[in-house]
Amino acid sequence: MSVIDLVSRRSTKEDEGSNSIDVITLEHPVSTKRRRRSFRVPRIVRRTVGPLIVVALWQWSCSAGVFTSFEVASPIAVFDAGRELWSQGVLQTNLLVSLRRVAEGLGVGVSIGLFFAVLSGLFRLGEDLVDPVIQAARAVPILGLVPLAIIWFGVGELPKIFLIALGSTFAIYINTFAGIRGVDTKLVEAGQTFGLSRWGLVRRVILPGALPNFLVGLRLALVGSWLIVIVAEEINAQSGIGYLIMQAQTTARTDIMMLGLAIYAILGLCADALVRLLERRLLSWRRGFVGA
Amino acid sequence: MSRGYEEAPEVLTNGAAVIAHNVRRSFNGRDVLKDVNLTIQGDEFVALLGRSGTGKSTLLRILGGLDADYEGDVLVPQRRAVVFQESRLVPWLRVAANVVLGLRPGNGGRAALRARGLAALAEVELAEHARDWPLTLSGGEAQRVALARALVREPQLMLLDEPFGALDALTRIKMHALLQRLCARHRPAVLLVTHDVDEAILLADRVVVLVDGEIALDTRVDVKHPRDRGNPAFVDLRNQLLKELGVNEVDVAPSLLHAVSGGDRQFHRQDPEKI
Ligand SMILES: Nc1ncnc2c1ncn2[C@@H]1O[C@H](COP(=O)(O)OP(=O)(O)O)[C@@H](O)[C@H]1O
Ligand SMILES: [Mg+2]
Numbered sequence: 342m343s344v345i346d347l348v349s350r351r352s353t354k355e356d357e358g359s360n361s362i363d364v365i366t367l368e369h370p371v372s373t374k375r376r377r378r379s380f381r382v383p384r385i386v387r388r389t390v391g392p393l394i395v396v397a398l399w400q401w402s403c404s405a406g407v408f409t410s411f412e413v414a415s416p417i418a419v420f421d422a423g424r425e426l427w428s429q430g431v432l433q434t435n436l437l438v439s440l441r442r443v444a445e446g447l448g449v450g451v452s453i454g455l456f457f458a459v460l461s462g463l464f465r466l467g468e469d470l471v472d473p474v475i476q477a478a479r480a481v482p483i484l485g486l487v488p489l490a491i492i493w494f495g496v497g498e499l500p501k502i503f504l505i506a507l508g509s510t511f512a513i514y515i516n517t518f519a520g521i522r523g524v525d526t527k528l529v530e531a532g533q534t535f536g537l538s539r540w541g542l543v544r545r546v547i548l549p550g551a552l553p554n555f556l557v558g559l560r561l562a563l564v565g566s567w568l569i570v571i572v573a574e575e576i577n578a579q580s581g582i583g584y585l586i587m588q589a590q591t592t593a594r595t596d597i598m599m600l601g602l603a604i605y606a607i608l609g610l611c612a613d614a615l616v617r618l619l620e621r622r623l624l625s626w627r628r629g630f631v632g633a
Numbered sequence: 634m635s636r637g638y639e640e641a642p643e644v645l646t647n648g649a650a651v652i653a654h655n656v657r658r659s660f661n662g663r664d665v666l667k668d669v670n671l672t673i674q675g676d677e678f679v680a681l682l683g684r685s686g687t688g689k690s691t692l693l694r695i696l697g698g699l700d701a702d703y704e705g706d707v708l709v710p711q712r713r714a715v716v717f718q719e720s721r722l723v724p725w726l727r728v729a730a731n732v733v734l735g736l737r738p739g740n741g742g743r744a745a746l747r748a749r750g751l752a753a754l755a756e757v758e759l760a761e762h763a764r765d766w767p768l769t770l771s772g773g774e775a776q777r778v779a780l781a782r783a784l785v786r787e788p789q790l791m792l793l794d795e796p797f798g799a800l801d802a803l804t805r806i807k808m809h810a811l812l813q814r815l816c817a818r819h820r821p822a823v824l825l826v827t828h829d830v831d832e833a834i835l836l837a838d839r840v841v842v843l844v845d846g847e848i849a850l851d852t853r854v855d856v857k858h859p860r861d862r863g864n865p866a867f868v869d870l871r872n873q874l875l876k877e878l879g880v881n882e883v884d885v886a887p888s889l890l891h892a893v894s895g896g897d898r899q900f901h902r903q904d905p906e907k908i
Contacts, residue, residue, distance in 0.1 A: 454649060475801075525715070527719065528721060528723055531717070531721035531723075532723070532735065534699060534713075534715045534784075535714075535734050535786070536736065537734065541735065545726065546723060549723075550725070625766070625768075626768060627724070627765045627768070628768045630765070
């Protein structure tokens with residue numbers, strides 16, 4: 342017998358005795374729908390549904406003739422182009438080149454951003470010396486630097502890595518700096534009373550406290566670095582995904598152009614998944630709200 | 634002028650754990666502490682009473698070495714530990730790591746240090762939470778971890794700044810008993826800052842009242858253990874202290890004062906000889 346049956350049986354009995362009793366409607370404190378969670382679709386499946394719908398709509402609009410194949414290549418055409426380039430070995434080599442540029446640029450950019458964030462986060466003097474310079478440099482549009490980068494560094498790998506590093510370093514700096522300054526002074530004080538050395542304080546309290554903000558910065562830096570690598574490769578390169586796209590433009594191969602863009606999209610998804618994984622592992626101490 | 638133990642490491646104090654002489658502290662030209670004189674013996678439990686904003690925390694922070702901008706002379710032992718009103722556990726360190734935070738591994742290495750931390754956790758009955766994250770603890774549990782973190786340092790002076798202020802009445806009763814047990818076992822000098830008159834009388838050997846930046850009253854607690862809130866000596870002292878704090882007896886509803894007195898009987902300070 343359910344609770345509902347119990348309640349309704351009793352109340353009918355009481356109704357017979359006297360009909361002057363006020364009726365109070367009862368309900369479950371949370372809707373039963375929200376409590377029944379025996380069946381849950383796995384997270385990974387739920388997260389792939391959205392992209393799949395987009396791809397399906399894309400395929401449908403191509404098959405239905407909304408666009409010509411010159412305007413928009415269908416997912417199947419893009420996939421075939423990918424297979425074609427892969428069998429020629431073109432896709433792998435160019436993908437690796439782009440990946441490597443991003444990794445190197447990001448490595449340099451994150452290191453520099455982190456270094457200056459710690460410097461100006463920990464020391465007032467550091468802040469006064471470093472912060473205005475970075476705030477000013479941040480306002481300069483990075484893509485406007487492309488011609489200058491070529492003059493300074495030639496046409497090799499260096500200008501690309503320079504631009505990517507520059508594009509990622511500010512997001513790291515701004516967020517990590519805010520994270521360091523946001524660390525609870527009460528915790529710092531407690532660390533001091535319990536005999537933590539200056540370095541111990543930085544290592545055990547201040548830097549871990551700034552970690553959540555650093556990861557936010559990392560996320561932005563990842564997105565930014567892919568944005569810059571494509572532009573850098575389209576303007577001036579003999580290899581890379583951006584170069585592939587430029588080549589496809591001269592030969593009017595829409596399918597290859599869209600393949601390049603699809604690769605960027607997939608890489609973006611992977612980068613995001615990577616940061617999520619990092620957050621789960623590094624920030625497991627947080628008991629924050631993670632969404633219903 | 635000497636500033637704490639660093640510059641005067643070998644002062645003989647005749648068994649005193651705290652000597653504060655003519656201590657003054659002002660913020661923006663306003664004297665919060667005007668002229669504080671306080672001596673605490675090596676195993677004495679002193680409660681510091683005062684209305685909110687009278688400078689209790691300010692004095693405690695000076696004794697704890699968290700505030701250097703005072704005038705006057707202060708001497709404190711080298712091994713001190715502070716428990717704040719909020720537990721101030723480091724959220725990204727496990728409970729056990731929080732307890733031994735800042736301690737250097739001695740001869741026994743890391744394993745010995747970990748064992749020491751676990752022993753301290755066991756003393757506050759939280760050994761099974763050693764691997765937990767601090768944010769998963771309840772308020773009372775977090776405060777017990779903070780106590781363990783203080784005790785593991787074998788402090789000669791324990792500074793407690795309203796450590797039970799944020800806890801509910803039942804948890805507070807348990808914490809009082811725990812604190813009494815721990816103090817009987819380790820016998821540090823204790824300065825307990827509180828605004829709870831009954832808490833002060835229940836726990837302390839001596840009560841001092843801070844009014845207008847000076848110690849206005851300094852009295853021994855001559856109430857026999859186990860201390861009962863109904864005991865006439867208890868009531869007399871409470872009235873005296875309340876008067877000093879500017880609260881008239883008629884202001885206080887008796888039901889409020891006795892609200893938690895049902896649990897009183899479990900309090901008795903353990904005799905150190907028996908342990
Ligand atoms: N860092 C500070 N800067 C300015 N004023 C302060 C500071 N710390 C404490 N005060 C002032 O000193 C007075 C006493 O504060 P406190 O010692 O915290 O009181 P309590 O007795 O409640 O612990 C308060 O009026 C407070 O505003
Ligand atoms: Mg205070």
